[in-house]
Amino acid sequence: MSRFWNERLQQLTPYVPGEQPQMTNLVKLNTNEHPFGPGEAVTQAIREAADERLRLYPDPDATQLRQAIADWFGLEVSQVFPANGSDEVLAFIFQGLFRSGEPVLFPDISYSFYPVYCGLYGLESRTVALDEQLRIPVEAFQPPNGGVIFPNPNAPTGRFLDLESVERILVANPDRVVVIDEAYVDFGGESAARLIPDHPNLLVTQTLSKSRSLAGLRVGYALGQQHLIEGLERIKNSFNSYTLDRLAQAGAIAAFRDEAGFRAGQQAVIEQRERLNAGLEALGFEVVPSRANFVFCRHPAVSGAELAAQLRERHIIVRHFDKPRIEQYLRITIGTGDEMTALLTALDDILNSGE
Numbered sequence: 129m130s131r132f133w134n135e136r137l138q139q140l141t142p143y144v145p146g147e148q149p150q151m152t153n154l155v156k157l158n159t160n161e162h163p164f165g166p167g168e169a170v171t172q173a174i175r176e177a178a179d180e181r182l183r184l185y186p187d188p189d190a191t192q193l194r195q196a197i198a199d200w201f202g203l204e205v206s207q208v209f210p211a212n213g214s215d216e217v218l219a220f221i222f223q224g225l226f227r228s229g230e231p232v233l234f235p236d237i238s239y240s241f242y243p244v245y246c247g248l249y250g251l252e253s254r255t256v257a258l259d260e261q262l263r264i265p266v267e268a269f270q271p272p273n274g275g276v277i278f279p280n281p282n283a284p285t286g287r288f289l290d291l292e293s294v295e296r297i298l299v300a301n302p303d304r305v306v307v308i309d310e311a312y313v314d315f316g317g318e319s320a321a322r323l324i325p326d327h328p329n330l331l332v333t334q335t336l337s338k339s340r341s342l343a344g345l346r347v348g349y350a351l352g353q354q355h356l357i358e359g360l361e362r363i364k365n366s367f368n369s370y371t372l373d374r375l376a377q378a379g380a381i382a383a384f385r386d387e388a389g390f391r392a393g394q395q396a397v398i399e400q401r402e403r404l405n406a407g408l409e410a411l412g413f414e415v416v417p418s419r420a421n422f423v424f425c426r427h428p429a430v431s432g433a434e435l436a437a438q439l440r441e442r443h444i445i446v447r448h449f450d451k452p453r454i455e456q457y458l459r460i461t462i463g464t465g466d467e468m469t470a471l472l473t474a475l476d477d478i479l480n481s482g483e
């Protein structure tokens with residue numbers, strides 16, 4: 129803390145330390161990365177881009193990447209906005225498209241960066257309580273508000289909200305931007321991108337960090353009607369005119385061309401998720417139905433904090449949130465088959481060793 133920090137900066141707390149430990153002998157199931165690396169075509173494209181052209185600035189508009197994303201979704205290039213991870217896309221949305229004076233609405237159990245962005249950019253916020261089953265209460269997202277945002281599937285619950293309900297929220301808030309954060313949509317959800325032509329207030333954000341195994345490349349994007357995308361461009365061009373570096377653009381383009389690799393990775397994660405669900409239920413866990421690459425679960429007998437600590441002693445890292453309503457839960461990222469076996473074996477040992 130310094131006396132030169134302004135009041136918004138003073139209120140910020142650092143991201144939980146220890147979530148990205150650099151040790152190698154860990155089973156790391158805490159930050160929802162993909163368990164398998166990107167396909168050979170993707171790493172090859174990045175290697176090929178790493179040549180003497182690195183002395184040149186990259187294409188500031190990431191034109192080829194926009195085209196690849198637009199083709200994937202059947203949208204126009206003018207409806208795509210790429211940036212450094214969906215976190216940067218979200219930062220631009222909070223800066224430029226949400227209104228101050230009325231609270232930005234998001235669920236009480238949701239992505240922890242939304243309140244941080246509100247604090248940083250001087251926006252008011254109001255949380256909407258999830259129901260008993262941790263579902264999003266559609267009718268609660270009403271004007272007046274400065275904008276609406278929620279992940280779909282939600283994080284950390286993994287629950288998916290059907291597109292009919294998403295559309296009801298869009299219709300109820302015609303004068304405000306509604307952002308559907310689809311970081312986890314490729315693991316069994318359905319994208320709201322197809323609603324874009326009918327809804328001028330809809331912005332969808334997605335990332336290459338999860339289903340495309342490229343968290344290390346930092347690429348995300350927004351999809352929406354041109355007038356919203358132009359707003360995001362204006363923010364970016366006012367200070368950060370180079371969207372993505374050369375290597376990130378090359379790798380991301382290759383990722384959108386590698387449909388077979390993408391589908392195989394997606395299926396592998398879904399299979400392990402179903403296996404983990406069954407294994408956890410057999411151990412007495414209550415598991416929230418997940419369409420993401422993680423599951424959210426609690427055990428009636430042992431606290432979430434205790435389970436997370438005991439797993440850590442066995443070199444397995446999962447996520448526990450020290451927050452009201454969800455302190456009993458663990459969020460577990462889907463890993464490889466071997467990692468899931470190691471996790472279930474460790475949990476069995478922790479829960480049943482006293483018998």
Ligand code: PMP
Binds near residue numbers: 215239347
């Ligand atoms: N939205 C949600 C709901 C997330 O969980 C994450 C990843 N932690 C992000 C956005 C940001 O992802 P990235 O910046 O890697 O694209």
